[in-house]
Amino acid sequence: MSRKKIGNIVFFVFLLVVLFTPIGFHIKVFVNKLFSFGPSVVSVEKQVSVTNYNWELVNESGVSHNFNSKQGKVVLLNFWATWCPPCVAEMPSLEALYKDYKDRVEFVFVAQDNANSVTKYVSDNNFSFPVFYSNSKRPAELVSEVIPTTYILTKDGKISVEETGAKNWNSKTTRELLDKLLKE
16 A cells, blocks of 8 residues: 555544544544634624513523523623534633623523533533523524624623634633623
8 A cells, every 4th residue: 555545544534533533522622722712892883782681591400581680781691512612612711701700790601402411511510600591582683503602791782792613701801891891
């Protein structure tokens, strides 16, 4: 066999491992962590307001919550799933941010996954953030076909951050933004 054929076989096997095995999932998470930077703030003139906060959520215990209770507060809203490598990559930074801001910012983590997988994942990683599941149609301004998607809402309901893909949420930029929004 020629070196070229051996190289092609090795490359093909590597691709199969990355695409179809748990090892590949961990490689994807690692790469996403490696290339995750802090989020960007939407310029004030381009910020869109959430017009309807009427959205039913249910927590891990099955208790119903209405997103209306978040109106007038700074909110970090994250849509995620356990099977999503970029979601898994950004979760440790979200947990760190949650631990520092949970008493001042409303955190809403909406899982797009089955409850058993989510409960196991959160428990295995000692995450303490609250997990919710959507129980009705979400506000139109908060609809994205991509996960993870994270929004930061101002007290007056404007979307100051709208990011898809893995980000480092425990960044200086995010902390400065939250501090600024909390003072407004």
